[in-house]
Amino acid sequence: MNPAMLTVIKLGGSVITDKSKPYTVRSSNLKTASAALAKLYGEGYDIVLVHGGGSFGHPTAAKYRLHEGGLSPEKVRGFSETRYWMTKLNTLVVEHLLRLNVPAVSLQTSAIAVNSGGKLSRISLDVLREMLARRLVPVLYGDAVIDLSRGFSILSGDTLAARIAVELGAKSLVYVMGAGGVYSKPPGSPDARLLREIAENDVLTVGGTHGVDVTGGLREKLAEAFYAAKNGVRVCIGGVNFIEKMVKGEEAPYTVVKA
Numbered sequence: 001m002n003p004a005m006l007t008v009i010k011l012g013g014s015v016i017t018d019k020s021k022p023y024t025v026r027s028s029n030l031k032t033a034s035a036a037l038a039k040l041y042g043e044g045y046d047i048v049l050v051h052g053g054g055s056f057g058h059p060t061a062a063k064y065r066l067h068e069g070g071l072s073p074e075k076v077r078g079f080s081e082t083r084y085w086m087t088k089l090n091t092l093v094v095e096h097l098l099r100l101n102v103p104a105v106s107l108q109t110s111a112i113a114v115n116s117g118g119k120l121s122r123i124s125l126d127v128l129r130e131m132l133a134r135r136l137v138p139v140l141y142g143d144a145v146i147d148l149s150r151g152f153s154i155l156s157g158d159t160l161a162a163r164i165a166v167e168l169g170a171k172s173l174v175y176v177m178g179a180g181g182v183y184s185k186p187p188g189s190p191d192a193r194l195l196r197e198i199a200e201n202d203v204l205t206v207g208g209t210h211g212v213d214v215t216g217g218l219r220e221k222l223a224e225a226f227y228a229a230k231n232g233v234r235v236c237i238g239g240v241n242f243i244e245k246m247v248k249g250e251e252a253p254y255t256v257v258k259a
């Protein structure tokens with residue numbers, strides 16, 4: 001595996017599902033993203049794919065308030081159910097990639113990572129490294145995980161993607177978002193404009209997520225993006241139509257995250 005050819009791509013739950021309708025996939029976006037990955041893979045890129053929970057993970061996790069921790073029988077049931085729905089969504093993502101001959105392989109996040117106090121504590125990337133060395137495309141996801149101090153909690157796909165990119169020394173980390181990038185104001189506001197660059201001190205108005213998000217939405221995503229950028233990864237946030245350009249660092253309407 002050559003870090004210069006390694007990219008970590010995080011497909012937002014808002015891209016691959018309709019977050020306002022439980023258990024609904026956005027097939028056309030999933031097809032567009034899969035085609036971009038197939039092209040990059042064919043050109044020799046090593047790819048780690050992480051996807052969000054969207055309308056599969058978030059409603060279930062929210063129903064049982066898993067993000068707040070706890071270890072009651074209700075929480076145990078909630079962990080099991082959330083894991084079940086995430087596996088279903090993950091299978092759909094892997095299927096789309098396999099159809100385009102991308103050797104995608106599911107890697108269950110909750111089997112390699114644990115949280116403590118609601119934050120990622122330990123992650124074991126040995127198997128993931130070996131998969132990349134064999135030209136596989138590991139597909140992970142934001143997930144309900146064991147929390148060493150709270151019972152269970154949520155590890156977001158945004159956090160997972162940033163940590164993997166930093167630990168593996170990836171060239172790029174691409175956050176694919178339904179909104180198509182970071183705007184000066186929540187998308188839909190009258191004078192919202194796409195920010196082509198964003199630095200940590202920039203002032204911007206962040207609104208809520210359209211639908212349910214148990215992970216902190218765009219604010220948390222940006223915190224993870226800055227962490228990766230400061231550690232030498234080129235980080236971009238943009239829409240599903242510009243995945244290839246973001247990975248290659250080519251000009252297009254998306255947001256570049258400055259270290």
Ligand SMILES: Nc1ncnc2c1ncn2[C@@H]1O[C@H](COP(=O)(O)OP(=O)(O)O)[C@@H](O)[C@H]1O
Nearest residue numbers: 012013014182183185186206207209210217218
């Ligand atoms: N200033 C902003 N720029 C872009 N998106 C924003 C902004 N403020 C709020 N949002 C909302 O953030 C959401 C994206 O975050 P999130 O739902 O966590 O994405 P993901 O699909 O990756 O989980 C979008 O639904 C968007 O409407």
Ligand SMILES: [Mg+2]
Nearest residue numbers: 052213215217
């Ligand atoms: Mg999110």
